[in-house]
Amino acid sequence: MTPNVSPLAPVSVPDMPAVAGVTFATAAAGVRYKDRTDVLLMVLDPGTAVAGVFTRSKCPSAPVEWCRAKLKGRKARALVVNSGNANAFTGKTGREACAFTARIAAKAVGCKVDDVFLASTGVIGEPLNASVFDGVMDTLIANARGDGWLDAAKAIMTTDTFPKVSTARTSIGKATVTINGIAKGAGMIMPDMGTMLSFIFTDAPIAAPLLQKLLREYVEDTFNAVTIDGDTSTSDTLLVFATGAAKGAPKISKANDPRLKGFRKAFEAVLCDLSEQVARDGEGARKLVEIEIEGAVSKQSARRIAMSIANSPLVKTAIAGEDANWGRVVMAVGKAGEPADRDKLSIWFGGIRVAHKGARDPGYDEAKVSQAMKSPKISLKVALGLGRGKDRVLTCDLTKDYVAINGDYRS
Amino acid sequence: MTPNVSPLAPVSVPDMPAVAGVTFATAAAGVRYKDRTDVLLMVLDPGTAVAGVFTRSKCPSAPVEWCRAKLKGRKARALVVNSGNANAFTGKTGREACAFTARIAAKAVGCKVDDVFLASTGVIGEPLNASVFDGVMDTLIANARGDGWLDAAKAIMTTDTFPKVSTARTSIGKATVTINGIAKGAGMIMPDMGTMLSFIFTDAPIAAPLLQKLLREYVEDTFNAVTIDGDTSTSDTLLVFATGAAKGAPKISKANDPRLKGFRKAFEAVLCDLSEQVARDGEGARKLVEIEIEGAVSKQSARRIAMSIANSPLVKTAIAGEDANWGRVVMAVGKAGEPADRDKLSIWFGGIRVAHKGARDPGYDEAKVSQAMKSPKISLKVALGLGRGKDRVLTCDLTKDYVAINGDYRS
Numbered sequence: 001m002t003p004n005v006s007p008l009a010p011v012s013v014p015d016m017p018a019v020a021g022v023t024f025a026t027a028a029a030g031v032r033y034k035d036r037t038d039v040l041l042m043v044l045d046p047g048t049a050v051a052g053v054f055t056r057s058k059c060p061s062a063p064v065e066w067c068r069a070k071l072k073g074r075k076a077r078a079l080v081v082n083s084g085n086a087n088a089f090t091g092k093t094g095r096e097a098c099a100f101t102a103r104i105a106a107k108a109v110g111c112k113v114d115d116v117f118l119a120s121t122g123v124i125g126e127p128l129n130a131s132v133f134d135g136v137m138d139t140l141i142a143n144a145r146g147d148g149w150l151d152a153a154k155a156i157m158t159t160d161t162f163p164k165v166s167t168a169r170t171s172i173g174k175a176t177v178t179i180n181g182i183a184k185g186a187g188m189i190m191p192d193m194g195t196m197l198s199f200i201f202t203d204a205p206i207a208a209p210l211l212q213k214l215l216r217e218y219v220e221d222t223f224n225a226v227t228i229d230g231d232t233s234t235s236d237t238l239l240v241f242a243t244g245a246a247k248g249a250p251k252i253s254k255a256n257d258p259r260l261k262g263f264r265k266a267f268e269a270v271l272c273d274l275s276e277q278v279a280r281d282g283e284g285a286r287k288l289v290e291i292e293i294e295g296a297v298s299k300q301s302a303r304r305i306a307m308s309i310a311n312s313p314l315v316k317t318a319i320a321g322e323d324a325n326w327g328r329v330v331m332a333v334g335k336a337g338e339p340a341d342r343d344k345l346s347i348w349f350g351g352i353r354v355a356h357k358g359a360r361d362p363g364y365d366e367a368k369v370s371q372a373m374k375s376p377k378i379s380l381k382v383a384l385g386l387g388r389g390k391d392r393v394l395t396c397d398l399t400k401d402y403v404a405i406n407g408d409y410r411s
Numbered sequence: 412m413t414p415n416v417s418p419l420a421p422v423s424v425p426d427m428p429a430v431a432g433v434t435f436a437t438a439a440a441g442v443r444y445k446d447r448t449d450v451l452l453m454v455l456d457p458g459t460a461v462a463g464v465f466t467r468s469k470c471p472s473a474p475v476e477w478c479r480a481k482l483k484g485r486k487a488r489a490l491v492v493n494s495g496n497a498n499a500f501t502g503k504t505g506r507e508a509c510a511f512t513a514r515i516a517a518k519a520v521g522c523k524v525d526d527v528f529l530a531s532t533g534v535i536g537e538p539l540n541a542s543v544f545d546g547v548m549d550t551l552i553a554n555a556r557g558d559g560w561l562d563a564a565k566a567i568m569t570t571d572t573f574p575k576v577s578t579a580r581t582s583i584g585k586a587t588v589t590i591n592g593i594a595k596g597a598g599m600i601m602p603d604m605g606t607m608l609s610f611i612f613t614d615a616p617i618a619a620p621l622l623q624k625l626l627r628e629y630v631e632d633t634f635n636a637v638t639i640d641g642d643t644s645t646s647d648t649l650l651v652f653a654t655g656a657a658k659g660a661p662k663i664s665k666a667n668d669p670r671l672k673g674f675r676k677a678f679e680a681v682l683c684d685l686s687e688q689v690a691r692d693g694e695g696a697r698k699l700v701e702i703e704i705e706g707a708v709s710k711q712s713a714r715r716i717a718m719s720i721a722n723s724p725l726v727k728t729a730i731a732g733e734d735a736n737w738g739r740v741v742m743a744v745g746k747a748g749e750p751a752d753r754d755k756l757s758i759w760f761g762g763i764r765v766a767h768k769g770a771r772d773p774g775y776d777e778a779k780v781s782q783a784m785k786s787p788k789i790s791l792k793v794a795l796g797l798g799r800g801k802d803r804v805l806t807c808d809l810t811k812d813y814v815a816i817n818g819d820y821r822s
Contacts, residue, residue: 057745059753089741091754091769124738125771229724230641231739232746313640313724313809314817321818327535328642330500334468335643342470343502358502360536398724398818400811406725407732407809 008280008288008376008396009162016167018146019178020203021045021243025143026155027136031129032084032122037155039133041140042079042199043109048243049208050076050117051215053223055236061088063118064235066098070114074208076241077111079199080133081119081156083184086195088124088234097130108137119237121158121184121195153182156197159405160184160281166273168266172259175249177204179263181270185278186228195235198223198274204263205244207253214255214267215240222271225303225393228282229402230311279394284401287319288394292381296389301338305382306393308336316398319380322373324349326360333382344385350378419691419699419787419807420573427578429557430589431614432456432654436554437566438547442540443495443533448566450544452551453490453610454520459654460619461487461528462626464634466647472499474529475646477509481525485619487652488522490610491544492530492567494595497606499535499645508541519548530648532569532595532606564593567608570816571595571692575609577684579677583670586660588615590674592681596689597639606646609634609685615674616655618664625666625678626651633682636714636804639693640813641722690805695812698730699805703792707800712749716793717804719747727809730791733784735760737771744793755796761789 022044026037052071054064080101087094102116109116120128153163164183169176183198206214215238223238244251252260280288291309296302309315312332318325326347333340343358350372354364372378378397433455437448463482465475491512498505513527520527531539564574575594580587594609617625626649634649655662663671691699702720707713720726723743729736737758744751754769761783765775783789789808 055745056748057742058748058751059741059745059756089738089753089756089766089770093770124741125766127770231723231725231742234742234745312642313813314642317814317818319818320814323818327500330470330535331468331642331645334466334470334645337467337469340469342500345470355500355536359500359504359538398814400814402724403728403731403809403811403814407728407730407734 004161006161006281006285008285010277010280013150013165014167016149016165016180017178019180019201019243020247021048021245022201023144023146024152025140025145026151027140029082029132029136031082031132037151038083039136039140040081040152040155041105041144043144044077044241045243045245046077048076048241049074049206049211050239050241051208051212052237052239053215053219055233057232057234059089059234061086061120061235062090062094062098063087063120064237066102066118067237067239070117073114075115076117077115078105078109079117079239079241080105081197082133083156083158084122085120085126085128086122086124086235087120087128090125090127093127097128100130101133104134104137108141117239119197121156121197121235124234149180149182156182156184158184162281164274164277164281166270168269170262170266172204172249172252172263175246177202177246177249177263179266179270181274183274183278185281186283195233196223196278198238200240200270202242203244203246204242205246205249205251206242207251210253210255211240211242214264218268218271221392222268222275226275226279227307227310227393227395228279276394279396282396283405284399285396286399287397288377289319289396290377290379290392290394292379292392293384294381294390295384295386297339297387298389299391302389302391304338305333305336305340306391308332309380309382310393310395313398316395319378320397320399324354324369324373326355329380329382339386340384341386346383346385348381349373350375415572417572417692417696419696421688421691424561424576425578427560427576427591428589430591430612430654432459432656433612434555434557435563436551436556437562438551440493440543440547442493442543448562449494450547450551451492451563451566452516452555454555455488455652456654456656457488459487459652460485460617460622461650461652462619462623463648463650464626464630466644468643468645470500470645472497472531472646473501473505473509474498474531475648477513477529478648478650481528484525486526487528488526489516489520490528490650490652491516492608494567494569495533496531496537496539497533497535497646498531498539501536501538504538508539511541512544515545515548519552528650530608532567532608532646535645560591560593567593567595569595573692575685575688575692577681579680581673581677583615583660583663583674586657588613588657588660588674590677590681592685594685594689596692597694606644607634607689609649611651611681613653614655614657615653616657616660616662617653618662621664621666622651622653625675629679629682632803633679633686637686637690638718638721638804638806639690687805690807693807694816695810696807697810698808699788700730700807701788701790701803701805703790703803704795705792705801706795706797708750708798709800710802713800713802715749716744716747716751717802719743720791720793721804721806724809727806730789731808731810735765735780735784737766740791740793750797751795752797757794757796759792760784761786
């Protein structure tokens, strides 16, 4: 089954410039797919700082455990990503596959095994035959160059319907620095779960502890504010690499350095763009849904309420049916377990207030709301009227295609 | 849309005996539906004890707030239930509708307003026109009798595909006592959410504080262990009434009274039966799914893991697709946030172990598992290997019909 490209896919793909200190290549190692690339090798200049965040699953994949351990060294020279097999729930064999892959990559790149990072996405529970990477490693090294980012994004796709790339340029002091990112989303791979992988590369000289701090700061309202179905992969991985190779750029190691201002903005923009693309490629998605909460008792409370709405099957199916069903929104607010007062609640669909102070808004125009619900992007706002806590998350609707993608492959 | 009867409906309906001290009648008040009953009046002998548990929603319906307040009196003389309108998110009008309904019922029955209990299910956010009950109250009182329990169960249905009744008989001392129950499940009513309502009636003389204690004890592993889609109605209500009218039965007021043994068992059986029927009538359900957890660090931890699996759209769609997808079960265990060690995890589908100690079970027979997955009842067991905590919950699969029922009505 080759899914059609999501109707929510971005209309244009940005030109991706090279990032100083980063070269890469892709290959078809035959992990699972036929006639397509499934391995990506990224080679990073000596001195590259690394930061990462991972799935909160208590049963993480072998590559997630590998990266967590290697992150302590704060340095990276290579990243190997494969699609087709997630190397998750593979026990000792899985750990050995990681060690083997890192060893051959380290040898090819000429670095320490500890400086190699790994990510895998695809079927879980099947042993990953890492020997297939041995056959392509020399070619990958020989072919590595600084352009072709769309190919990199394509090699890590599973059933994503479009490759996800983003880029931003800013300056640190007088130097221009570039941030490129690629991501894959919650596409399914028969017969198993999707995984969110994203890798960001910059030539800005950002010290590793600061890079980690910035990542934690900006991931919260970007990748952590996106949900497809409330399920959490064993393999979610977001790594950031800073080569420091931008000519003339000063090394930054403090979060309050004023020269960081532009970088912060550009970094956030790339994370924001990629995470939105993930929501736009949710399984079976026909509508991008932006949920805004205001007036909650805290930001954390607002997030919990937003996620309760975003993950509610009844809200998601209503949006699929183009129904401004605020009753289900009330239900999802109520079940979040956070402070909420029915009589202070207001709800907007597409900017039109449909419920106000504990009852249907008498003034709303049904026809206008119906029109708004036909849009491919639905904004849903809830004001709780309790405090100053606010939040925003992205999700998509729940369609029959979601069930088909995830349930129909065996019959 | 008249949905077909769920393929998981019980094959037979029990004969429902009368319960001493309980009479009832139904009527068609025209709340919303045409050509069907939509009001149920239950009349209870003086001295009837009452207990109740309700939705945990922070935005409960007006009848839920009414019942919570009246429960303090511990006595009941009447119950009025309507379908077609949930009287939820209706503000002051909603509270007034409750007061009005209780007033006319109290007048008809000849009791205090405080002894009238109320429940509503159906559309939310629409004002409930309680004056329609005024027109039928005298007829209801005139028609009240002790049989016709299936009619009572039918009057409270929304888009349930079958009425839900259960009965059990036991003895207290030398007296025979009866427990009858009716329920409605998570059927949808256009355009809003479903509600779980259940009402249990017994002629056993159980003191109200003990009745409440028993209800809390047995609801935990019955109604609280059932989930359809993880969404929580604003209106869920479970009330138990004990008339004490069984001839010769001694009054019981202590939980450790040995004469309570048979009653406990019968009470649990009725709750268990009705809650399973709710799962069997989940929206679009084609499979009843029983999830058993063992070896968790505690009962509470086992419950959280069981619910994480039961509410996972990826697990539920896999079961709809008759796929023993243990990878998704691992995912759902991992995302529960509870202690779990991948390398100690074992998973069974239909009694066949498919994963063991952190990897696919090499011995399992794919053909046998495929056969087991075709059954209308799927048992899924997870052993965590950490402690003695165990739990069991019931759910159903997630099908395209669920999306159709909840998303297709507007197009």
